[in-house]
Amino acid sequence: MVNTPWGVMAILLPLVGALVCFLWPRRSVLLGLVTAIGVVTCVAGLGWQVVVLGAQRYAVGGWGAPLGIDLYADGLSLLMLMVTAGVGLGISVYSTGYFERKPSALFWPLWLFLWAALNALFLSADIFNLYVTLELLGLAAVALVALAGGADALTSAMRYLLVSLLGSLFYLLGVALLYHSFGSVDIAILAQRMEPSPPVWAAVGLMSAGLLLKTALFPLHFWLPPAHASAPAPVSALLSALVVKASFYILLRLWLEVFPLGSAALGQLLGLLGAAAVLWGGIQALRQTRLKLLIAYSTVAQLGYFFLAFPLGTATAWKGTLYLLLSHALAKAAMFMAAGNIMRFGGHDRIADLDRVAHRLPLTVTAFALAGISIIGLPPSGGFIGKWLLLDASLRAGQWWWVVILILGGLLAAAYVFKVIGYAFTQAGVLHETRTVPIIMEWVALALALGAILLGLFAPWPLALMEIGLPFGRESAG
Amino acid sequence: MTRVVEKQTLFRWLLVALLSLLAVGLGYAVLSLPTQTPGLSDFVTENIETSGARNPVTAVLLNFRGYDTLLEMGVLLLALLGVWSLSSAPEQSEASPGPVLDMLSRLLVPLLILVAGYLLWVGARAPGGAFQAGAVLGAAGVLLLLVGWRPGARFSGLPLRITLVMGLGAFVAVGLVLILVGRRLLEYPPPFAAALILLIEAAATLSIGITLAALFLGGRPEERPQR
C-alpha cells in the first residue's frame, strides 16, 4: 500500500477511463462512474500517503530531475487533488442525470481526459510538463464548452480556444527562456539556481501574463463569462470550479518556489488587479439578467480574491487564498449545477422570472443559497474561513485597504446572491411547461454546497494539510 | 466613420510600438543568455546507453521525458474527440479529384507508407521516429481522403476507434505493466527498453497517422448502425 504510486494512478486511471469510454460509448456512463470512484480512491490513497509519509516526490521513468520528469505531491497539490476529486465525483454523478435525455457520447471521454489533465497538472513538478498538461486541459475544456452546440457556445468555445492557446504560448516562451537560462525545467532545481537576469524577468512577465490570461484575472476576463455561461451545466461547473484554478495553481507554485525574487511591486500590481476584479466582477454580476452569466461574473470576482495574497505574501494569506479557492470550487460547482437544474426545470434562466421556478425546486434553491453563503463569505462556510485568514493577514501586514476590498466584495456578492434567492420566496403563478429534474441532480448540487459549508466547520484539518511539505514557507499562521 | 478609422490607425500604431518594445525586450533578454551552456546534453549522453535508443532526441522523447509524450498523445486524441464532438463528417463530395491527383495518390500512398515504416525504424538511431513517421502516414491518409476514398462503415466503428487509441493505449499499458512489476511509471528495464520503445512507437505511429487523417476529415465518420 505504501509503495503504490497513488498519484500516478490518479493520472493514469482517468486516462484509461477516457479511452475505454471512447471505445465503448454505450457503456460510458457506467464506465465513467467506475472511473470516477476509482480516481477518488486513488486521491484518498495519495492523501493517506502524504499525511503519513510527508510530501512525496516521484521520478517518472526513474531518471529524476533534471533529466527526467518529477511528480511532486505536498499539501498544496494534495488539497487541489482532493477538491478536484470531490467536485469531479459530483460532476460525474450529476452528468448521469444531465445527459440522460440528450446523451452525448463524447462527454465522458472528454471529461475524463480533463480530469486526468487536472490531476497531472497538480502533481507535476516540471514546468514544461505543466505546459503539456495545460494544453491537454485547455483543449478538453474547449471541446466540452462546444458540446452545448449553438452559436453562443461555439463562438465562446472558439474564443476560449484562442485565448487558451495564446496564454499557453506566452507560458511556453517563458519556459524556453528559463530552460535556456538554467538548463532545467524542474521547479525545485530552478528554485535553487534562480538568480535574477533579463531572461528571468522576461520569463516572469511572460509566464505570469499567460497564466493570468488563462485565470481570467481582470482585465483579461473577457472570455470567461460567455464561455462559462454557454456551456452545459456540468461543464460550466467544472470550468469555474476547477479549470481556472489550474492555471492559478501554476502561478502560485511558480510564485512561491521559482520566483521568490518576485518583487513587492509586482505583488502589489497583482493585488490591485485582484481588487479590481473583485469589484468589477461583483458589479457586473449584479447587473446580469441571466442566472448563468451572473454566476460566471461571480467567478470573475472570486478569482480576484485569490490575488490579494500576492502583495501580502505571508503564510496566513496564502492559506486564506487556498481556502477560498477550495470553498469556491465546491460552492461554484454547486451554483452552476443549481442553475442547470433551474434551466432544466423551467427552460430558461432569466432571473426576473425565477419565482415561477424557484419555489418548486427547494433542494436546488437550498443548494444555491448555501453555496451563496460561502461565496459571500458568511460564517459558517469555507469562504468565511478564507476571508478571515486574508483579513487577518492584511491587518497584520498593515495593508488595510485589502480589508476594504474583501468587505466590499462580500457585500457585492451578498447583493447578487440574494437578488436570486429573493425570488425563491415570492409566490407566482405556476409555470406549466416544466420538465422534471432528476432528483440526483438536485442532491449532488446540495451535497457540494454542503461541502462548502462544512469546510467552514472543519477548518483545522485542511489547514493542517496545507502545512505538509511547507508550500507556504515556514512562517506559522497566528 | 472617419473617426473610427483614425482611431484604428492610431491604435495600430500604438500596437506596433508596443510590440516593437516587446520584441526589443525579448531580444535583449535572449541576447543576455549565456552564449555557451551544456543544457542537459551531458546528462543525456551519460544515460543514453541505458535508454534503449541511440538517437538522443528519441531517447528524450520516449524515455527520459516519455511522460510528456504520453500526455501529448492524449492531446492528439483529445483534439480528435473535440473535432468529432462538433459535427459528423461532411458528406462525400461528388466532384472527381481529377486524373493527376488520382494518379499521384496511387503512386504516392504506398510509397508514403513505406517511408513511414522506415522513419519509425530508423528513429532509434538517427533523426526520425514515431511522430515523423506518423506525420507521413497521416499525409498518405490525407491524400487518400483527397481523392475521395472513405473508410467503410464497417471500419469506422470500433476498429477505427481501437486504432486511434492504440498509441496512447500502448503507452499507458506499458506504464501500468511496469508499475505492476514494481518499477516506476515508464521505468523501462534496460534490456527491454529498446523493444518496448519500438512497440510504443509502432502503435503511436499508426495512431498518429490515422488521427491526423481523421482530423483532416473534420468530423465523426458515420457508423454503421449497430443492433
Added chain:
Amino acid sequence: MSHVFLYALVGVGLFTLGLYTLIVCAHLLRKILAINVMGSGVFLLLVALGGRTPGAIPDPVPHAMVITGIVVAVSATALALALMLRVRAETGRPRLPEERLK
C-alpha cells in the same frame, strides 16, 4: 553574434508578428494562422538556443520539447479549424461577434 542568437531573434520576431496579426485581424482563419506563427517563433527560439552546447551535438531536450510542442500545436490547430467551420456554419461569419469593425 552567433547564428544561434540570430535564429532565436527571428523566433522572437515571428512571435511578435504573430501576436500582431492575432490582435489586428478579425478573420478566424488568420487568427489561427497567427497562433501557429507565434508557436513557430517559440519553437524556433527553443530549438535554436539548444545549439549553444560546447560540443557539436546540440542539446536534444529542446528538440524533444519542440516535437511535443508541434504535436500539441497541430492538435490545437485542427480543433480550432473545425470550430471555425462550425462557427461559420452557425453564425454565417468566420469571426467572433465582438469583432465587427473590420
Added chain:
Amino acid sequence: MNWDAGLPLLILSSSLLPGLVIFFLPEERVATRTTLNLGGALLKLVLVGVMVWGVFHGHHYETRLPLLPGLDLVLRADAEAVLFVTLSSVLWLVTTIYAIGYLEGSPHRSRFFGFFSLCVTATIGVALAGNLITFLLFYELLTLATYPLIVHRGTEVARQAGRTYLTYTIAGGALLLVGTVWIYSLAGSLEFTHRGFVAELVDTHRAALIVIFVLLIAGLGVKAALVPLHGWLPQAMVAPAPVSALLHAVAVVKAGAFGIVRVVDDVFGVEVAANLGVTGPLAAVAAVTIIYGSLRALFQDDLKRRLAFSTISQVSYIILGIAIVGPAATIGGLVHLVHQGVMKITLFFCAGNLAETLGIHKISEMNGVGRRMPWTMAAFTIGALGMIGVPPLAGFISKWYLGLGALAAGQGWVVFVLAGSSLLNAGYFLPILYAAWFKAPPDAWPAERTWGRRETFWLLLAPPVVTALLTLAAGLLASAPFSPLQWARFITAQEYMP
C-alpha cells in the same frame, strides 16, 4: 465529552436537529411537526433549567471545538449567557405555540418552522458564544435564518423588506467582521472575559481600539436598531406576527443589543471602554435612539409599525444601561434585555391576534376592540403599561435601575431622557388603550373570524396572556430569587468584582 462540556452543545442541538428534520417533513405532517417543535422547545427549556441551576451552583459549562488554529468555537454558559438563553428558550416555547396557532392551514409551514428553529438555534448560539468569532458565526447565521421568515409571505412588499433587512444586516455583519479580525490581529485572542482582553493595548493602540469599538458597535447596532441604523426594522413588519415577535423580542434585535453588552463588558471591559472615552458617545447615541424611536412611534397609525418604532426606542435602554458605566445601570440594561423581550412579545402577540381575528392592522380601527377581545387587550394593556414604566410592571424595574445608575454615575441627563421617553411612551400607548377600551366598537370588524365562544383561537390567546403574566411577575417579584433582576445583579456583581 462529559456532561459539563456537552450541555451547551446539547442545548444548541435541541432546536437545531428538530429544525433540520422539519425541513424535510411533508407539508401535511402537522402532528409530527408540532411534536418536534414543542418537544424541542420543552427539552431546551428543561436543559436550560438544569443549566441555570448548575451555573448558580458554580458549575462551569463549556463546549470547545476547534475552528481555526488558535481560535475555537466556544459555547460557554456564563451568567450573561444564561440570562439571554433563558429568555430565548422561554419565549421560544411561547412563540412556537403561538406560531402553530397562527399559521394553521397556511402554506410552506415546514419551511417556516425549519427556519424558525434555525433562528432560535442561532440566537442560543449568540447567547452562549464564548468568544467573538463564535458570536460572529451565530450572529450571521441569525441573519440568514431570519431572512426567509421575513419574506415568508412571498409578496413583493415582503421581498422588498427582506432586501432592506439583508442590506442592513449584511453590511453590519461586514463591519463586525472587520472589527473582529482587527481586534484579533492586535490582541491575538477573542475570548470573552469579564475584564475584557484588550486592556494592555490601551496605551499602544488607542486610536485603533476606538475605531474597532466603533466598527463593532456599528455592526451590532444594525441589529439593535440604533439610530441611524434602524431603517430595516419598521419595514420588516410585513412578516407574520410570530416572526415579528421573534425579531423584536427573542432573537434579532436582542442579539444586537446582547452583542453590544458583550463588546462593552467582555471584549473591552467597562473600565477600558470608559478609559477610551467611547461609552459617552454610545450613551448619547442610545439616548437619541430612545427619543427618536418614541417620536416616530407617535405618528404611526399602523399598529405593528408603531410597535416597531417602540422597539427601536426600548432596545436602546439596554445599550444605555451598558454605556453608563456603573453597576446599577448595568443591572438596568441587563434586566431590560429580559423585560423588553417579555413585554414586546406580548404586544406583538396581541397585534397578531387582532390581525388574525378581526383583520385589524391600524390603530384607527381599534375602537372598542377591548370589548370584543378583552383577554387580548388586557394582555396588551399590561405590556403597554409596562413599556411606559408603570409600577409594578417589568419596565418600571428597568427604568428604576437605569435612573439609579445614571445618578450614581453622575449623568443626570439620562434621567431626563428616561422621563421624556416615558412621556412619549405614554403618548403613543395610552391612546391605543383608550381607543380599545373606551371608544365604541364599529358595527363590523374589517375581517372577522370566530372561534366559538372564545374571543379567538386558544393557541393564539394563551401565549400573550402568559407573557403578560410574566411581565407582571417580573416586576412584582423582582426581588425574588431567580428573577431577571436578581440574575442581572448576579452578573453585575461578577462584572464589578474588585
Added chain:
Amino acid sequence: MNTTLSLFLLLSVPGVPLLLALPALHSRLSWPCHLAILPAVILLLTPAVFSIEVPWLLFGTGLGVGGASRLLLAMSVVLWAAVATLLRLPTSRSADNRLATFFLLTMAGNLGTIIATGLVGFFAFSTLMGYGFYGLLVTTGNAGARRAGRAYLGLLILADLALFEVLLITAATTGDLGFEAVHHAMAQSSSLGLYLSMVVFAFAAKAGVWPLHFWLPLAFRSARPTVALLLGGVPVAMALFGMVRWLPLGEITSPKLGLIIQSIGVAAMLYAILTGLIRAQLKLLPAYAAIITTGLFVTALGAGLADPAAWAEYKSLAHFYIVSLGFGLAVLAATIGWLQARREYPATPAMQTDDSIPWFERWPGTVVRWGAKIGLDILPGLRSSWLAKVGCLRQICARQRTLDNIERSLQRWTFASTLLLLLAMVSVFLAAC
C-alpha cells in the same frame, strides 16, 4: 400577631381586590366589590399596630397600619362600601363588567397606597389607583368625563414621572426607602430642594391643587354621580396624604419654599371663591370646594415647611383634615347627585353647551399640526431630495451605460490582447525592479 398571618392579611388588602379584578372571577361572584373590601375591614377591626416587610415584592416593600393610616383606611373602606352599594354593578357574564374591574383596581390601589410604608410601594399603588380611577372616570362618563379623564391622565403621568425622579434621587441618596428613613436622609441631603419641589409638584398635580386643578370641575360636572362620590376621597385625599407622607415635615426648615407654597394655597382659595361665584353651578360646587380645601391644606403645609414647630402642633390634625375632606366632598357630591336625580335642578345648562376644547386638551392636535408644519417645511427639501434621486437615477443609467461600454470594450479581442501585452511588459518591468 404572628407574622405569617399579618403578612397574609396585609397582602390580601390590595391582593383580593386585584384578584377579583379579573373579569372571570368577579363575574361569577354575586357581591364581588363588597367581598373585596372584606380584608380591609378585618384589618381595621384588628386592633394591633403592625407592619411587615415583603422583601420579594418589587424592591422589597413594607406594608403596615398605624394610627394615621388606620384613620384613612377607615374612611376609604366606608367610601368604597358606599360606592359599591350605590353602583349596583352588573354581575351577569354577558354584561359589560369593565366598570367592576376598574372599580376593583382603583380600590386595590387606594388601599395599597394607604398601607404602604415605603416610597416604592406607595408609588406603585398610587399609580395603580390613578390609572384605575382614570378608567373608572372614563368608562362611565360622557365626552366631558373622557376629556377630564384625559387631562387627569396627563397630569398623572407627569406626576408619576416627577415622583419617579424623586424616587431615583432618594435611592441614590439612601438605600432604605421606608418613609422614616427617607425623611431623615433627605433632611440632610444636598438635593433637598429638588426633592421638595418635585414632591410638591407631583402631588399637587394629582390632587388638582390650583393651578393644576382644571380637570376637577370637568370631572365633577360630567362623571357619574357615584364616581363623583369617589373624586374627593380617592385622588385628592390620597395625593394630600402623599404630601404628608413624603415630605420630611417637621425636620426641615425651608421658608422660601414654604412661602411659595403658602401663596399658591392662598391664591387657590381666592381663585376658587371667585370662580365659584361667577360660575354658580350646583354641579361644580364640589369641585370648587375641593380646590378651596386643598388650597387650605397646602397653605398649612407651606406654613409647616416654613416653620417645623408649627407643623408639630397641627401634624395630627392633618390626617383628620384629609379624612374629613374626603368625606365632605363625597357627601357634597352625593347630595348634588341626589338633587339632580330628583330633577330639581337642571343639569348644568349654560356651561355644558360650551364644549370648546380647553387649551390643555389641544396639545396633541397642536403637536400634530406642528409636525405637519415641520413636514411642510421639510417638504421642499424632500422634493429636492427626490428630484436629486431622479437625477441620481439618470446618472445611474449613464453609469450603467459606461459599465456596459467598458465591459464590451474589454471583451474585444484587440483591447484584451493589448492589455495582455501591456500586462506582460509591466510585469517584466516590475520583476526587474
